[in-house]
Each structure stands twice: as C-alpha cells, then as structure tokens.
Amino acid sequence: xxxxxxxxxxxxxxxxxxxxxxxxxxxxxxxxxxxxxxxxxxxxxxxxxxxxxxxxxxxxxxxxxxxxxxxxxxxxx
Numbered sequence: 001x002x003x004x005x006x007x008x009x010x011x012x013x014x015x016x017x018x019x020x021x022x023x024x025x026x027x028x029x030x031x032x033x034x035x036x037x038x039x040x041x042x043x044x045x046x047x048x049x050x051x052x053x054x055x056x057x058x059x060x061x062x063x064x065x066x067x068x069x070x071x072x073x074x075x076x077x
Contacts, residue, residue, distance in 0.1 A: 009068035013060035019044045028056050030065045033073050051075050 014025045015037060022041025028034065033054035037046040052058040053066070053073035066073050 009065035010062045011065065013056045013062040013064075015039075015046070015055060015059045016061075017041055017044060017046065018059065026056075026060075028060075028062075028064050033057075033064050033066060048075070 009030065011027050011030065012025055013028055014023050016023050017039040020039065020042040022039055024040050026037075033048075034056060035048060035054060037055040037059075038044075039046060046055050046059060048054050049058040053075060054064045056062065056064040057067055062068070064073075
C-alpha cells in the first residue's frame with residue numbers, strides 16, 4: 001500500500017443488503033469500525049459476517065478506512 005493510500009483512505013462505500021439487495025452509498029467513519037447498519041430498503045439490522053470487523057468489510061464495495069490503512073481490526077465481537 002502506498003503512503004498516499006495510508007493517508008487518504010476512501011470514505012465512500014456502497015452497502016448491499018444480503019436480505020433484499022438494496023444498495024446504498026454511505027460515508028464511512030475514518031477512526032472506527034461500524035458494527036451495525038440499518039438497511040434503508042427493508043429495515044434489516046446488518047451485522048458483520050464472521051471474520052470481518054464491520055459492516056463495510058462484509059457488505060460494502062470498499063473496506064473500512066482502518067482496514068484500508070492496514071489495521072488488523074479483527075472480527076467484531
């Protein structure tokens with residue numbers, strides 16, 4: 001990973017709901033993993049899948065900024 005990527009992670013990711021297929025582009029927090037997300041299509045509460053730290057890593061087009069910067073955040077509890 002280049003120094004530029006470490007300093008400037010992507011902040012937008014499109015989450016796809018595994019239940020209804022609804023897609024929504026969201027702005028990710030830069031300093032934390034997001035454990036829960038309410039689907040705007042069906043209202044389902046999304047949680048990270050086993051082994052992922054957050055919903056963006058599980059259902060998004062781009063992993064969360066901490067992972068982009070090399071954090072080994074580990075799975076969500």
